[in-house]
Amino acid sequence: MSIRKIKSKKYGYTYxxxxxxxxxxxxxLRYIKxxxxxxxxxxxxxxxxxxxxxxxxxxNQTCEKTFNDVFLxxxxxxxxxxxxxxxxxxxxxxxxxxxxxxIGKEKITSLKYKEIQRYFNQLSQKYGFPTLKNIKKIFSVTxxxxxxxxxxxxxxxxxxxxxxxxxxxxxxxxxxxDDLQKIVNEIQKVNKNNPYKDxxxxxxxxxxxxxxxxxxxxxGLRVSEVLALKKEDFDLERNTMNVHSRIExxxxxxxxxxxxxxxxxxxxxxxxxxxxxxxxxxxxxxEVNPYEYVICNGKGKILHxxxxxxxxxxxxxxxxxxxxxxxxxxxxxxxxxxxxxxPVIVKGLMRHSSVDITVNTYTHINNEDQREALDNLxxxxxx
Numbered sequence: 001m002s003i004r005k006i007k008s009k010k011y012g013y014t015y016x017x018x019x020x021x022x023x024x025x026x027x028x029l030r031y032i033k034x035x036x037x038x039x040x041x042x043x044x045x046x047x048x049x050x051x052x053x054x055x056x057x058x059x060n061q062t063c064e065k066t067f068n069d070v071f072l073x074x075x076x077x078x079x080x081x082x083x084x085x086x087x088x089x090x091x092x093x094x095x096x097x098x099x100x101x102x103i104g105k106e107k108i109t110s111l112k113y114k115e116i117q118r119y120f121n122q123l124s125q126k127y128g129f130p131t132l133k134n135i136k137k138i139f140s141v142t143x144x145x146x147x148x149x150x151x152x153x154x155x156x157x158x159x160x161x162x163x164x165x166x167x168x169x170x171x172x173x174x175x176x177x178d179d180l181q182k183i184v185n186e187i188q189k190v191n192k193n194n195p196y197k198d199x200x201x202x203x204x205x206x207x208x209x210x211x212x213x214x215x216x217x218x219x220g221l222r223v224s225e226v227l228a229l230k231k232e233d234f235d236l237e238r239n240t241m242n243v244h245s246r247i248e249x250x251x252x253x254x255x256x257x258x259x260x261x262x263x264x265x266x267x268x269x270x271x272x273x274x275x276x277x278x279x280x281x282x283x284x285x286x287e288v289n290p291y292e293y294v295i296c297n298g299k300g301k302i303l304h305x306x307x308x309x310x311x312x313x314x315x316x317x318x319x320x321x322x323x324x325x326x327x328x329x330x331x332x333x334x335x336x337x338x339x340x341x342x343p344v345i346v347k348g349l350m351r352h353s354s355v356d357i358t359v360n361t362y363t364h365i366n367n368e369d370q371r372e373a374l375d376n377l378x379x380x381x382x383x
Contacts, residue, residue: 086250201298220332
């Protein structure tokens, strides 16, 4: 041990740390720290210093791992615990498509800012800003992991510049109440090609589709969250809903889907208020639904989101209405904003990670909104 016990007239005894070591350049150095009054404190500081020396040695070792090696290591050790399955599939797919067979083969220590920037400049000739942004995410998480484990000494992604996003902002697509009512009415009709021989099971499943749409419309939940709801998640006396799980289905077959509590973000889990009208609708549905899941098929089994989405596509197409389930979330938020609900409140109801997302996504003013504002402002003007 490099700790010495030294007599002191004032304190009785003090402790001194005296460590001889060599730095990464082979130079012999010495670290001395005196006047430590507690032995445990001295041991702790000694341990921390020795660990820092080893970390510096590790950082300066030549790493033979390729970018691909480090990315796969990161996904296996940390990604599996950190990300939802859909995010894992997205990262893995983009890595295989854009990185694996070219720059991914390079040693991670050889990838400096210039090499990576040049690579992204080449990609920008073929792909748009959204694709480049997704690829950059892979570089960011991989280099952060590499830096943390001493494979590289700096993170060049900090300096990376993407081509300017010059896409015009697209209006958030919503659905009118009239069109939605047509869809709800039509989707409750039993499909001729339905797989249920039992008439009640077929009628129950069709009704469940309609209830799922209405829940999405009046709560703003995502389709995977709606399909994971259980009756016990609702307190219809207090008009609240506990959102804590979703259906995991990305890349999975119908028989493989399952319920998970790993949501999109930490803000996604929340106890939310629901309207009195929504509570009344659910109370009526619970009286005829004998199963634990709010939305399920006629046999009580959870639905694959794509099964519901396909039925919605078929019905919407037959009615000549452009509609998909996520438009319900947009409609819910847009209506709240138009009713002048405070964006902070809307942020909480939508479970966004920041109010900026709410404002930037749902406070887009179109020409019709602008014209209506002017008409209201100057309605009493006389020429």
